[in-house]
Amino acid sequence: MVTQRTHALQKSMSSTITLLSQVVEYRDPYTAGHQRRVGNCSAQIAQSMGLSTEIVESVRIMGYIHDIGKIVVPSEILSKPGRLSQPEFLLLQSHSQAGFEMLSDAHLPPIIAEAIYQHHERIDGSGYPRKLKGDQISLQAHILMVADVVEAMTSHRPYRPSLGLDIALAEIEDHAGILYDVEVSKACLNLFRNGNYAFDDRQYEIVMPL
Numbered sequence: 298m299v300t301q302r303t304h305a306l307q308k309s310m311s312s313t314i315t316l317l318s319q320v321v322e323y324r325d326p327y328t329a330g331h332q333r334r335v336g337n338c339s340a341q342i343a344q345s346m347g348l349s350t351e352i353v354e355s356v357r358i359m360g361y362i363h364d365i366g367k368i369v370v371p372s373e374i375l376s377k378p379g380r381l382s383q384p385e386f387l388l389l390q391s392h393s394q395a396g397f398e399m400l401s402d403a404h405l406p407p408i409i410a411e412a413i414y415q416h417h418e419r420i421d422g423s424g425y426p427r428k429l430k431g432d433q434i435s436l437q438a439h440i441l442m443v444a445d446v447v448e449a450m451t452s453h454r455p456y457r458p459s460l461g462l463d464i465a466l467a468e469i470e471d472h473a474g475i476l477y478d479v480e481v482s483k484a485c486l487n488l489f490r491n492g493n494y495a496f497d498d499r500q501y502e503i504v505m506p507l
Contacts, residue, residue: 439478
């Protein structure tokens with residue numbers, strides 16, 4: 298009976314995560330697949346670091362919904378082909394906090410909402426929205442931010458073409474220990490350069506840490 302209830306809860310929460318992920322894609326078609334690619338890459342980075350199954354699966358989930366807060370951003374800003382004005386950029390930046398607030402009310406492990414809140418922070422305090430530094434940022438967020446940066450730089454956006462994998466990896470390598478966690482950066486670089494990893498936008502079965 299307990300096993301059946303656990304399975305039913307897992308299935309329900311998995312469906313919720315999938316729905317949340319799809320909502321963002323309908324809202325922002327230019328980044329369709331972005332969240333899945335970030336989630337799957339985050340999981341691979343965590344796995345290559347020898348982290349627990351719980352962390353591996355939690356960062357996959359975080360990746361799948363890390364941009365959920367973008368539903369509060371006007372679509373004309375999300376798809377704008379040119380440079381954003383300062384007010385528009387500030388509105389876009391609000392998606393991290395919006396995602397945190399939405400997910401804090403959901404029946405999900407608290408670290409999921411918190412890491413999504415942190416995924417645009419940087420270890421030197423230059424990120425947003427709270428200017429967190431170093432150990433103030435969770436390990437899960439460190440992983441998520443690196444995967445997010447590499448995926449975003451290698452993808453086409455309304456305002457620019459893909460910058461290519463080499464440039465994206467150079468960004469991580471050049472700023473390891475400055476913007477990005479050193480160990481996470483090493484794991485990411487090794488994954489792509491020596492592990493021949495390629496971004497994967499498949500939706501994997503979600504194993505929710507309970």
